[in-house]
Amino acid sequence: MAIVSVPPRPRRHRRREFSGAAPSSTATIAAFVAEQDDVRSTRRRSQEHPHRTSGGPLQRLTDRLRLTPIGPAHAEELYQLYQDPGIAEWSGPALSRDAARELAAHVGERWRIDGVHKWIAHDRVTGELVGRGGMSRTELDGEPRLEVGWAVRTPLWGRGYATEIGAEALRFAADVLGATEVVAFTEVHNRRSRAVMERLGMRYDREIRLPGLVAGWPGVHPDAPFALYVADLSRDSV
Ligand SMILES: CC(C)(COP(=O)(O)OP(=O)(O)OC[C@H]1O[C@@H](n2cnc3c(N)ncnc32)[C@H](O)[C@@H]1OP(=O)(O)O)[C@@H](O)C(=O)NCCC(=O)NCCS
Numbered sequence: 001m002a003i004v005s006v007p008p009r010p011r012r013h014r015r016r017e018f019s020g021a022a023p024s025s026t027a028t029i030a031a032f033v034a035e036q037d038d039v040r041s042t043r044r045r046s047q048e049h050p051h052r053t054s055g056g057p058l059q060r061l062t063d064r065l066r067l068t069p070i071g072p073a074h075a076e077e078l079y080q081l082y083q084d085p086g087i088a089e090w091s092g093p094a095l096s097r098d099a100a101r102e103l104a105a106h107v108g109e110r111w112r113i114d115g116v117h118k119w120i121a122h123d124r125v126t127g128e129l130v131g132r133g134g135m136s137r138t139e140l141d142g143e144p145r146l147e148v149g150w151a152v153r154t155p156l157w158g159r160g161y162a163t164e165i166g167a168e169a170l171r172f173a174a175d176v177l178g179a180t181e182v183v184a185f186t187e188v189h190n191r192r193s194r195a196v197m198e199r200l201g202m203r204y205d206r207e208i209r210l211p212g213l214v215a216g217w218p219g220v221h222p223d224a225p226f227a228l229y230v231a232d233l234s235r236d237s238v
Pocket of ligand 1: 156159187196
């Protein structure tokens with residue numbers, strides 16, 4: 001299974017979801033900071049969880065979620081997410097606490113360098129940990145791409161949280177990063193993740209081969225079939 005660039009090396013999906021390279025511009029970050037005062041944010045502010053109200057300028061608020069850039073402070077929550085069997089089934093085996101600390105630091109560093117990476121998601125009213133997700137920079141066929149992803153704690157599946165994270169990530173890509181296209185990919189048999197892509201209006205593009213899971217076979221395979229979806233942000237598809 002494939003791995004991130006910092007030790008300990010989480011596998012396969014973690015490399016995809018927690019990679020990144022190209023820096024973003026200061027102007028786009030400034031545009032995002034201005035956007036924090038939008039109507040949706042202020043409407044809900046009175047309901048916010050008192051312990052979750054200071055997440056920095058890159059924090060996003062959706063109807064139900066508070067999305068905070070992952071950094072060193074989220075090591076314990078990342079650890080918890082990777083103990084969740086429904087997440088571990090697709091994202092790799094449970095992380096150790098040390099690995100979670102290194103992963104959280106790595107993602108924080110990618111935010112600093114790339115201007116984007118994964119958020120940790122909390123219920124914006126109760127503060128309950130919901131999952132993680134969002135946009136990160138990756139490479140596909142040798143080309144830099146923006147990839148959107150998600151993972152939600154198993155007891156919270158079936159409520160639309162992943163779709164909510166994904167929709168906010170696509171808005172972030174368009175409004176803050178100025179992106180016109182975003183990709184998402186998952187093993188062909190990850191029906192729930194593909195359903196999120198489809199709910200977001202992403203178009204199935206083609207099958208690609210990456211290290212991952214193959215239905216009916218144990219372990220990780222070097223060239224597992226993945227479904228690649230594309231969101232065309234230039235035509236207002238989300
Ligand atoms: C992939 C994953 C995030 C999808 O979770 P999910 O709960 O199925 O997806 P959503 O949060 O978008 O919820 C959609 C479901 O909630 C329902 N729903 C309820 N309220 C909704 C709302 N406001 N908006 C959208 N859907 C809503 C939908 O009808 C759908 O129901 P269904 O499962 O009966 O079809 C989850 O399975 C997971 O964490 N898997 C492990 C990690 C993983 O595979 N990540 C992807 C790796 S590429």
